[in-house]
Amino acid sequence: SAVISQKPSRDICQRGTSLTIQCQVDSQVTMMFWYRQQPGQSLTLIATANQGSEATYESGFVIDKFPISRPNLTFSTLTVSNMSPEDSSIYLCSVEERDIGQETQYFGPGTRLLVL
């Protein structure tokens, strides 16, 4: 199974600033995903990051607010831009691997963001 690390693990930021979250995987993967988990809530997919092409964003999320980079098959970044307190969440990176005839997703430990 893929091992995923994220940096930073947590941060406290001022409103109006931006934070870039890094995701590193120990193997090459085709698809990487970014999720948001607001306090006490379940996970919501932000976007799918594919190497060599622009990220695909889900409804309610836009590139200007959450720009994503995917420079190679083991790394991706998510930037939370012009932050407001409503952006306080856990941001999780995830990858897919095909195993036993079905895709399985593996998740990073998450980045806890608090915006003041």
Place this chain on the structure above:
Amino acid sequence: DAKTTQPNSMESNEEEPVHLPCNHSTISGTDYIHWYRQLPSQGPEYVIHGLTSNVNNRMASLAIAEDRKSSTLILHRATLRDAAVYYCILRDVRDTGGFKTIFGAGTRLFVKA
């Protein structure tokens, strides 16, 4: 993707079996049933998945109803470490686009010592 329904929370005693139910009455013939769990302060982790037959692995067992409209995740002997939110998710076998917007609220499992 079809929707799933789970109880908000369940409670179990340590070292006793736990049966976590999931209803998915609109499941399609190409949907796999996946279970993930999220331990406190961690990202979700894969538990088990199945299509039609019951499945066993080192973590749990998955019992799937004959009509596939419901399933049950079975933890044979709950430990304190099993306290987590358990998510039941349907995933179309033809879908390679990631789990999209189908992480429901899940079931929060409390384990008492």
